[in-house]
Amino acid sequence: MQVIASDGDLELGGLDWTRVLVNLAAERFIAQFGVDPRETPESLQFLSLEAEQAKRSLSVRARAAITVRHQNRLKTWQLERGEFEQSSRVLLERCRQVVQRILKDNRFGWARIDTVLTTGGASRMPMVKELLSQLSGRTLNTSLSPDQSIAHGAALYAGMLQANRQQAKSVYDRRVSERLRRVQQRSVSARSLGILVRDEQTGRRVPHYLIGANSPLPASVTSVFGTVVPNQRKVHVRIVESGAGSDRPPTVLGDCTVSGLPAELPEGSEIEVTLSYDHQARVHVTAREPLSGALAEVEILRADNLQRGVVPEESRVAAAEPGAELKSVLATGAAVELGAAPK
Structure with a gap:
């Protein structure tokens, strides 16, 4: 198994999309009550948890409720998926740049890509799936668990590294140890x-x-x-x-x-x-x-x-x-x- 190229944005992740919803709800609260719920740790924590749940809901529904609690005030709004996606377009553009950069830097065209395999929690969001489908012109392979596949891969890699050690031989099933020992992986440096x-x-x-x-x-x-x-x-x-x-x-x-x-x-x-x-x-x-x-x-x-x-x-x-x-x-x-x- 050979890794040809690796790229990504270390400062982009699911929390950035959560923050979009936090800001959308906070702006509505400010417009109605004149105070910012993000100014105290307690209110911000409550709002962040609400935004995380709303983000997950918007991956499967067209709208989701989000509640803001601050200074003895409590208000719930319905947020539309379209509004969420419009406010997240800057984040999507960063995703687009990563995909296009890795192909350009390695002189790859989509004709040489057999499968686009998605993983990670953000791959559940329809806007991310649509972006990857548009860029690749392919039906995405979503067979892996978004939440567990990275941990599965890490466990397999650990098994590959340990397969020839005596301690591992006493723990692994002999057939499993033999299969892991046959797997060879060649990686690349992720950064300069x-x-x-x-x-x-x-x-x-x-x-x-x-x-x-x-x-x-x-x-x-x-x-x-x-x-x-x-x-x-x-x-x-x-x-x-x-x-x-x-x-x-x-x-x-x-x-x-x-x-x-x-x-x-x-x-x-x-x-x-x-x-x-x-x-x-x-x-x-x-x-x-x-x-x-x-x-x-x-x-x-x-x-x-x-x-x-x-x-x-x-x-x-x-x-x-x-x-x-x-x-x-x-x-x-x-x-x-x-x-x-x-x-």
Whole structure:
């Protein structure tokens, strides 16, 4: 089983559609009573739960009731599916962009797509189904459970990883273990992976991506960068991945610092940076100064980055630690797939 390409919008999900209904109901409440039910946590929580139920109802009905409770006032309205869909058109456009982008970036036409398989709670909404049907010109395959299929896939993948381990052999049925062992999966990197460097012309810290999105895994890249000041004694490497879309800022994954560089190194001294993705999409980083052999290594686990931060604009303009950066002027090197001869 081979993954050819992966894409998505990390900042788009079912809560965005729930928020549309929250805002629709809140605006009606404001128009009638002159107060905003979103201004207190208790009223907002009540309204959010109501909006979630209304969203689910509108997936199977033409209208749904939603109740707002705030400052001892209680009011119920009927919301039409058409009004919900009209207010959600910006979200649908973002869905359209993701679908069109992954096809364009990978030079795929719909003629090469055999099946459009839907999953996830949002795939229940008629507006999402209609969008995918219009784009693909196909009848959607809705055979999977929208709520459970992701968990099923995760369980199967865990079984594939564990199938050859002794503990798993004692738990799995022998036939199940044998079938899981025969399944081979080849994945790709969901986002571009790189580091922040200082652009010599602008002085801005900008992402320099070494492993492109949808590169086959495992993959490894080594590139050479230059120090930014004379007698630089350490290098701080900040690892980032691309945002969900070309207009989104990069996301910080972690840091790696090389200390104890030789004294009196001239500006532009070479630092080798190696980024690697293993087959489980774990990130390995090595930074090395060739003359002294000074080395730093770090492994970044996705599970440790659930609270990853987006690189703010000011961080991309001014260095977080002046004099401990790398610059892109010496950046050379190309992606080399692990196990393959360098080209």
